[in-house]
Amino acid sequence: MARNIVEFRNLKTYFYTEEGVVKAVNDVSFSIREGETVCVVGESGCGKSVTALSLMRLIQSPPGKIVGGEIIFDGRDILKLSDAEMRRIRGNEIGMIFQEPMTSLNPVLTIGDQLMEPLMLHKHMTKKEAWNKAIELIKQVGIPRAEQIMTSYPHELSGGMRQRIMIAMAISCDPKLLIADEPTTALDVTIQAQILDLLRRLKEEKKMALMLITHDLGIVAEMADYVVVMYAGKVIEEAPVRELFKNPKHPYTRGLLKAKPVIGRRQERLYTIPGQVPNPIDLGDFCYFSDRCEYTMDVCRKKMPPFVADENGHKVACWLYEGEWKK
């Protein structure tokens, strides 16, 4: 079995706001193996992006702060590194792509300038070498007329092209891990498919691990090896992708799968999970999904369910399954 490239151990990232403490990431543990694609799924505000930004140590502070836990990346605890050591990891060993291609590139610098920056910084290339490598990267992400693109500014490119440039920038130093934070959410469907294809191809070529953050279960089914489901700052279920789709355990995961439209099945209305995500401020110690769950028991409102694995390595945090393994 491949070695773990990243391991989140009891990560806690809190935001200290005027209304109270928001536990955006509350005791999250999971790991990503070398060359594996892990999808982190959940609705908006459940802590997916904050988990990824914690790994990059890019949490705005204040108000955000990583208050506990460890993130082991390639044998090192990210949270204990100096700023200079962290900078050598960012963009070099971990690349990151963001959701908004329209605003993620600097409007006053040329594409070439922005692409060459990490190459000259991390790979110590000369301007000439970096230029050639940047052109190669642009071709690699499937954009024609690379020389012309090099001297263009971001506003001259379409959204899809900009996201390709972001990908080129993120993979330029051959990172061991690529984080893609909802890379296709802002793009239209045909472009989405192209970008996902590109990500899959590059992942194979470069043998990178991919941490893909999304709320689209279609993307999960297509891309993931392993799935982590998050809800209100906690991991509530994780399993290999086939196992999760075949045998979802947590009522929330089941709800998500039920809410997904299926081709060929006519429905008046799509299923929705009743209720909404709880206000994340000062949550107590109980199952956060208990308000919306159709199987809620007394214990759900009183105690946090433990996160336990079954014999197939399928982990879930739900009182419904507690006791099953105790037998």
Place this chain on the structure above:
Amino acid sequence: MTQFIIRRLLQSIPTLIGASIIIFLIFALAPGDYVTRQFENPKMTPERMEQLRALYGLDKPLPERYLRWAGNMLRGEMGDSLMFKKPVISVINDFIWNSFLLGVAIMFFEWLIASIIGIYSAVRQYSVFDTIATLIIFMLYSLPSFFLGLVLLKFFAVDLRWFPVGGMITTGSNYTGWAYIMDVAKHMVLPVATLTLISVGGLSRYFRANMLEVIKQDYIRTARAKGLKERTVIFKHALRNALLPLITLFTLEIPSLFAGAMITERIYNWPGIGKVVLQAIYVRDYPLFLGYTMLITVLTILANILADVLYGIADPRVRLK
């Protein structure tokens, strides 16, 4: 580009005509004229005053006076200053460069200090430095120039005697070369300090606000995610974007280099154009005042065009094709 500049220049003609009418009317409609101001002397008979008015052309109806003045301006003739008995051009030329010297020094220090304070305040928002800088800046910002000018004058010129009380050169001196430059520089310190301290507040707030706005942007996060040093993130990625709106501010400050500072020049007895124009207003020396005001108007219009051109060069999104 050339076409754009030509178009803007042509468009500024109506603006200039409108401005000249307003300036002329305001000055002409103000009570009193050169004759009443100059010869406030009980022995002056009304007949003699009428004679003098006819001599200066002040007896004609307003439209005729305007057209004559505007016609002369078009031919590049600003007329003679009534007060100096010299062509307005040469009066302005005598004094404007002294003001320009002050203006350039003020602008240099103002932008230097404001950028340092503004950027540092933004990067360390709500830090002790930011809080104290904000407090001091607002205090200075709200002081009138005549007050701050007099306070500095009292402490540094009268009590401590570090700097001269006024003027541009030491009276009776005939320094040349380096000694002359040092003498002028010494006289400049207090007026430059007064106006810099007052103007640095507003500008540093612009710097701070723009930097704060830019630092929040997604592309700054991208720059950090690339592993760039914080210095590169701030000065290459953030500052270039934060400076864009300031280009306009900078260019529009250019006319003020020539405009002089009426009150401060008066306090420090600096032989600048501001002080002279203030006097011209008192004695209703309309050719000098109108000539000066039109000059500043033209400079302002040109600065506006320059601002647009520079913005286009700096921001690729509005660059003219």
